[in-house]
Amino acid sequence: MDLGxxxxxxxxxxxxxxxxxxxxxxxxxLRLWLRLLAxxxxxxTEIRRRLRERFDVALPWFDLMAQLERKPHGMTLSELSxxxxxxxxxxxxxxxxxxxEEIISRRQHKSDRRSYIVSLTEKGxxxxxxxxxEHEDWIADMFxxxxxxxxxxxxxxxxxxxASVRSAVxxx
Amino acid sequence: MDLGxxxxxxxxxxxxxxxxxxxxxxxxxLRLWLRLLAxxxxxxTEIRRRLRERFDVALPWFDLMAQLERKPHGMTLSELSxxxxxxxxxxxxxxxxxxxEEIISRRQHKSDRRSYIVSLTEKGxxxxxxxxxEHEDWIADMFxxxxxxxxxxxxxxxxxxxASVRSAVxxx
Numbered sequence: 039m040d041l042g043x044x045x046x047x048x049x050x051x052x053x054x055x056x057x058x059x060x061x062x063x064x065x066x067x068l069r070l071w072l073r074l075l076a077x078x079x080x081x082x083t084e085i086r087r088r089l090r091e092r093f094d095v096a097l098p099w100f101d102l103m104a105q106l107e108r109k110p111h112g113m114t115l116s117e118l119s120x121x122x123x124x125x126x127x128x129x130x131x132x133x134x135x136x137x138x139e140e141i142i143s144r145r146q147h148k149s150d151r152r153s154y155i156v157s158l159t160e161k162g163x164x165x166x167x168x169x170x171x172e173h174e175d176w177i178a179d180m181f182x183x184x185x186x187x188x189x190x191x192x193x194x195x196x197x198x199x200x201a202s203v204r205s206a207v208x209x210x
Numbered sequence: 211m212d213l214g215x216x217x218x219x220x221x222x223x224x225x226x227x228x229x230x231x232x233x234x235x236x237x238x239x240l241r242l243w244l245r246l247l248a249x250x251x252x253x254x255t256e257i258r259r260r261l262r263e264r265f266d267v268a269l270p271w272f273d274l275m276a277q278l279e280r281k282p283h284g285m286t287l288s289e290l291s292x293x294x295x296x297x298x299x300x301x302x303x304x305x306x307x308x309x310x311e312e313i314i315s316r317r318q319h320k321s322d323r324r325s326y327i328v329s330l331t332e333k334g335x336x337x338x339x340x341x342x343x344e345h346e347d348w349i350a351d352m353f354x355x356x357x358x359x360x361x362x363x364x365x366x367x368x369x370x371x372x373a374s375v376r377s378a379v380x381x382x
Binding site: 065066067068069070071072073074075076077078079080081082084123173174176177178179180181182183184188189191192193195196197198199200201202203204205206207 | 237238239240241242243244245246247248249250251252253254256295345346348349350351352353354355356360361363364365367368369370371372373374375376377378379
């Protein structure tokens with residue numbers, strides 16, 4: 039199949055494969071970072087592709103809905119921008135499109151009259167529930183090759199790595 | 211320090227922290243994916259910041275040089291685009307800027323007269339060597355909180371995860 043070949047090709051050129059071509063003087067840490075980056079990119083690319091194919095939405099659209107779903111009382115645009123996971127792109131433009139589609143609604147902020155609060159509509163909530171269910175299944179499927187103990191070990195080690203990165207960042 | 215506070219704040223709002231606020235019905239796999247994503251974003255953000263601060267270059271600039279450094283005979287623009295790790299953005303525009311700065315040079319492709327081959331100049335090679343050295347140190351520093359055995363275990367587990375993701379992607 040064409041798609042299979044295309045995916046194999048892009049997998050063959052991922053970050054880690056590229057580093058393997060380099061002269062052997064790279065540190066193990068660099069190799070691990072590129073492995074992390076490559077894995078992250080594989081997952082994110084696949085999620086983007088499936089969201090587009092199944093629901094005809096972009097990842098930031100899904101991300102924005104996911105953030106709002108956690109806050110039934112809604113949030114301001116600046117809070118929303120801060121919470122978006124996948125991009126720092128044009129949140130205002132995205133909000134306008136979701137308003138037009140009646141996926142979200144807005145109301146004026148009580149104390150700050152210049153800003154307003156957006157939240158999911160009932161239609162938005164239903165649409166998100168459908169997407170979130172499938173999204174969870176995709177992720178579970180992609181992680182399915184790990185045994186239970188590998189899964190817990192990886193969760194723990196990534197927690198350690200995250201703490202290590204944070205502490206290096208804070209030390210600067 | 212302002213920077214420290216800012217970093218702490220952005221760390222406090224990373225992907226994983228956000229999911230912790232959600233009702234408890236998310237799968238462990240989703241949580242692990244968000245941990246991976248958050249860790250990746252922390253590292254990438256910090257690398258972008260340091261490249262900018264220390265060398266006044268953007269991450270795609272560094273990435274492009276890294277790809278060329280591995281191919282002393284140079285490559286075509288389309289090969290270069292495929293190999294870039296961090297973005298699928300405007301490679302042509304980036305190449306034009308690096309040509310203007312004499313970081314790279316170009317020559318006509320021997321068999322395909324419509325395309326050309328770019329490679330690092332001597333100046334580019336020297337500049338990249340300085341950046342690559344520091345970049346390796348930053349990564350080593352960020353991963354420094356892991357013991358030797360944690361480091362090997364994480365390398366192995368991420369390899370397994372990558373294989374698991376690839377197989378899920380190929381199965382579609």
